[in-house]
Amino acid sequence: MTSVAERPDPMTDPMSRHTPPAARRDLGWIGIPLVAAVGLAAYWLLPDDLALLTRIAASALFVLSLDLVLGYGGIATLGQAAMFGTGAYAAGIVAVNWNSDPFVMLAAGGLAGGLVALVTGALILHARGLTLLMLTIAVGQIVQEVANKARDWTGGSDGLSGIDPAPVLGLFRFDMFGRTSYLFALAVLVAGLMVARRIVRSPFGLACRGVREDPLRISAIGGSPKSYLVALYGVAGVFAGVAGALTAVTSGIVGLDSAGFPWSAEALVMLVLGGTGRLYGAVIGTAAFMGIHHVLAASDPFHWMGFIGLFLIGIVLFLPGGIASGFERLGALLRGKENRA
């Protein structure tokens, strides 16, 4: 074939010299140690902001669950908080009534979030696009309303309080300065990133990316797109549930807003800000959004949301792949220089 022969050799063609997309997307192995290192550095550099940092870590795990669903499965959802809230309430209820070991709480949250995701996913994931978006919102509203009505268990609109987690591994008490809380949240986030990275690089992760690109083509090679999506939704539900439980552990309180629509939407904003389909984009987006929020809300409590909006517009216009894609371009530029040198 002449045009193939005329084409530049793929090994030297600059268009195709780049690293395989899978490796590019999660920055190889350095992304996760980097999150751990930056997280630990923040522990020493910002000792007065540990409460904020803890919220960022737990929220990042939640946004990570959304990245699994949206970035790797292409599922448009505005109801991811349903799983977060379920996990948070499950962990809180278990802690108040039976066992307040933090790991037991995380397990309860993950289990509850995964179950809700599997059941609702099986019911709604035949739909696509706008219809699916509506259905995910509806699931979120139902979970929130159930939590509101089940006052005896959840405290209703007063929230579930009195969660007093036992020391981590029986050794580390949750102190009033929030040091244990933060380190625990950071450790869970890093563990979550490692598990998520494993999953997206597995045969299952590969199949899910195929479904995101073209579900019909997956059928044509003998796969069932819906079963992949339901399984992925369930897996992400476990992550969201653990994130909710982590919030319950570190904050000691669970409110109705943890399952609310605004929380789902905010997670989506954070993910788009950071960059989808990369895992660490979720962490960057959450840190950027909540960090900016914190600084601006303190200096200008009335207009901070406007600044966030401007920032988001800027990112979408100039870095459509999110902040993470900016880092990638920078990295590619530096690598290019090295190669030429």
Add this chain to the structure above:
Amino acid sequence: MTKLLEVEGLSKNFGGLQVSSDISMTLNAGDRCALIGPNGAGKTTFVNLVTGVIPPSAGTIRLDGQDITKLPAAERVRLGLIRSFQVARLFKSMTVREHLELAVLQRGRRTFRLFANVAKVAGLADEVAGLLDTMGLSQVAHTAVGSLAYGQQRLLEIALALAMKPKVLILDEPAAGVPHSESQRILDAIDRLPRELAVLMIEHDMDLVFRFARTIVVLAQGRLLCSGTAREIVADPRVREVYLGSRADAH
């Protein structure tokens, strides 16, 4: 000879409109058969009926002796009835290698392994390397499909079909969109397909058809007009009238 695909009395009507009527044909192991016919002859409908994209109104389809008339499309694929697409339908952001890995894993039903590493699945790397080599795609293994030349995408379509270990392979215009001068490379790839495979090619380009096919089936207006060896088909006056004649009208 083993009968791999047996189609009997296959018909399809959409309301009063009969798009396929009473088509019967057989593919044996090792067959290289071309399905031809003028535009609107019902070739695509026939492929969609056989592969299970649309249900037939009447008739039966057997694959390797098993009745598959009522099986869903994905199940037919698992049994070895594989098609390639007329317009390359690939996962644009995935690399050539990832496509083949996915197809091989899917065939072995190993895609629900959540914690396995694709790079370490037993036997996968070797099989994928073999497929890349057969189709001459080794050099572009790590290239995202979106930036491949179109001819290479067509080769990947065939490699993808091959990765699913087909018994019957239906190639829907495998050289569509590829410049005529380059179609030989696609034909070379088809030549390297396993001998025992039954291959049915849907094709407009008569030059390609004569280079590929040992037998030819002609469809016209949803009916089977005639079938036979390439020599018989060329000599058949009905084919000249319906196929070549309508082509001449079009010009």
